[in-house]
Amino acid sequence: MTDQSATMSVIKDYILEEFLPGEDPGQLTPSTPLVSTGILDSLAILKLIAFLEREFDIPIKAHEADEEHLNTLQAICALVDSKRSLVR
Amino acid sequence: MKLHQYLLDAAHHWPDKVALQEIDGNSMTYEELDTHSNRLRDRLVSLGVQPGDRVGFWLHKSIDAVVTLFAILKAGAAYVPIDPTGPAARNNYILSDCRVAAIVLEKRFETMLGVHDAEEWHPVILSIDEAGDSRQARATPSCNVQEETSFAVSRAGTEDLAFILYTSGSTGKPKGVQLTHGNAVSFVEWCAKTFALTQSDRFSSHAPFHFDLSVFDIFSSVKHGGTLIIIGEEIGKQPHELAQVIADHGITIWYSAPSILSLMAQFGQLETRDYSALRLVLFAGEVFPINHLKLLTKRWPHPLYFNLYGPTETNVCTYHQVRTPIPAEQMEPVPIGKVCSHLEGILLQADGTEAGEGAEGELCIYGPAVTRGYWNLPEQSQGCFVEVDGKKYYRTGDIVREEADGTLRYLGRKDRMIKKRGFRVELGEIEVCLYRHPQIREAAVVALADDSVGMRVHAHIVSMEGKPLSLIDMKTFCSKHIPVYMIPDRFSFHSSLPKTSTDKIDYQTLKTWSGS
Incomplete structure (x- = not known):
């Protein structure tokens, strides 16, 4: 498993468990909109940010906690990867 | 009289x-x-x-x-x-x-x-x-x-x-x-003029007698010398049997809440029977989900359809003839139409001033059909009226908007408007959105105060197949039709929704479901 797909799988599991209980995992694709659909509301976004910072040991800035950076699994992975390359 | x-x-x-x-x-x-x-x-x-x-x-x-x-x-x-x-x-x-x-x-x-x-x-x-x-x-x-006790019928009174x-x-x-008597007679006389009722009409009596729809059924039928077909409580809920009754008894005038009409359109096998006698379909009591109304008018293309609106306190106070066929692209529910000729209506804004054209306000009704108030509740009765230009108007509690041609459009209950993140949210509008989803049979939305997010909107859904639907699909669908702040926070799936004795969605019970 590549690094990116491992990252995605961790985030996907978290989102499914935390915000989409009972959902068929197949429905959550890398491009499913999350913020513009309200799946991630403002409270959920705060929780997700805390999870990402803790899980991947990265800092996320306030202005990054928005629809542009968090709307899809793909976008979230890209954000996490860009931070990790900075940390390294 | x-x-x-x-x-x-x-x-x-x-x-x-x-x-x-x-x-x-x-x-x-x-x-x-x-x-x-x-x-x-x-x-x-x-x-x-x-x-x-x-x-x-x-x-x-x-x-x-x-x-x-x-x-x-x-x-x-x-x-x-x-x-x-x-x-x-x-x-x-x-x-x-x-x-x-x-x-x-x-x-x-x-x-x-x-x-x-x-x-x-x-x-x-x-x-x-x-x-x-x-x-x-x-x-x-x-x-x-x-x-033969002589008991002169008083003509006054x-x-x-x-x-x-x-x-x-x-x-x-x-x-x-x-x-x-005067309240009811003014309504019955308006119906006589508006619907051209005759002695050959056969009226359905579907609504229970404690429901104001029965006033039309009983007294219109008797006024015109028609026949009233009395439908019992049990069969009244069974779409298939009811559809049979309408055909067998040659009912010409049907009047009920939309919900049973929706069910008949879906499960009544209406295409298999002869409904040529049916000339008038009246509905009132709640919003008729447009997809179900489209289906009904497709199954029964020939009768005239009227959306009647009004609380028990005024009986019917606005009416709208539905144009059929309904265009496939129409997604808005039909309007509530114009104020009936025996009544007068105004739209009042929250500050007590009258709403201008195109603005929205609470519909207030004055005229001979309007109640004098509630039994033994003088304070509540007083609070339900507002005096404008010397006339005592009943406040319906319903927010409507007047369109350019004078047609009124129902927006929702005053008490079903909530504020969420500072936005005004009409719960009925969320329901209209949900009803557009092809897999949703019934939808009702309630809002509960929540310590962490203010108001939490909870959608209760009955799906076509009776199974839970994908939450991602629900939220994605909603995001295409309503702003994100209106998208329900929670979705629950049920085999049916609780109804009141008058067959309307029982929101009080739904709130207790949401609270648990």
Whole structure:
């Protein structure tokens, strides 16, 4: 498993468990909109940010906690990867 | 004039015509209805009922129930229909709240009747056998009453109370809407003009008698010498059987809440039967989901359709003829139309000023059909009216918008508007969005205060297949039609939604489901 797909799988599991209980995992694709659909509301976004910072040991800035950076699994992975390359 | 004058006239003009028809075959002519209601009136009078009294009847829907309500009117009293499917405690509360002088009670409900030991209130109980079998209400009057007791029907007295219909109150206790003979007559006369009703019409009586839709059914039918097809509580909920009844009985005028029409469109196999007699379909009581209305008008293309709107306090106060066929792309529910000609309406904004064209406001209604207020609740009654230019308008609590052509569009209940993240959210609008989803059969949305997010919106859904739907699919679908702040926070899936006795969504129960 590549690094990116491992990252995605961790985030996907978290989102499914935390915000989409009972959902068929197949429905959550890398491009499913999350913020513009309200799946991630403002409270959920705060929780997700805390999870990402803790899980991947990265800092996320306030202005990054928005629809542009968090709307899809793909976008979230890209954000996490860009931070990790900075940390390294 | 008084309401029962319609019966006296009909019995004079069409004595042998069938006035009432139960679907299992029992029927009664106008002459019989007049005679039997006279006898029961005499019985009630002999038991002490006086003009100005209230008389409850706790009967299932039947010929006997109609005989009873006319007998009560003829005695000069107001009838108080008790929901035979309602909880005993609620029914007993209603009887005691308006201090009925007598209760006409079906034997099988005797055990549900509470003990009435209130001070200075000792209602007479008149028990009758199984209503529908209709022996007792039509039975011989008690021996000391002459059959031909002369009881001149008062022609004046339009201000006298004709009936009290109890509706659910926000306090949790039902409140009695007082309606006079004049209130009801003004409505019945408007219907006569608007719908061109005739003596060859066969009227459905689908709504229960404690529901204001029954005022149209009973009194329009009798005024015009039509036949009233009385549909019992049980069959009234079964779309397939009901669809059969409409065809078999050649019903020409149907009036009900939209929900049963939705069910008939979906499950009634309407395409398999002959509905050529049906000429008018009236619906009222809640918003008709547009997809279901499209389906219905496709199955029944020929009748005229009217959306009637109005709270019990005014009866129908606006109406709109639906243009058919409904364009496939139309997604908005049909408007509520224009204010009926016997009434006047204004739109008031929150600051008490009248809304201008295109603006929205609370619809307030003035005119002869408007209630004088609630039984024994002077403060609540006062709060429901607003005086503008010397006229006392009833505040409907419904927010509407007037479109350029004068058509009113229903936006929602004043009390179903919530603020979420500072935005005004109309819960009904979320429901309209959900109903556009092809997999959703029924949707109802409630809002609950939540400590962490302010208001939390919870959608209760019945899916077509009866199974839970994908949350991602739900939220993604909503995001295409409504702003993100309106998308429900929670979705729950059920096999059916709770309904009130008048077949409307029971939001109080849904809130308790959401709270648990």
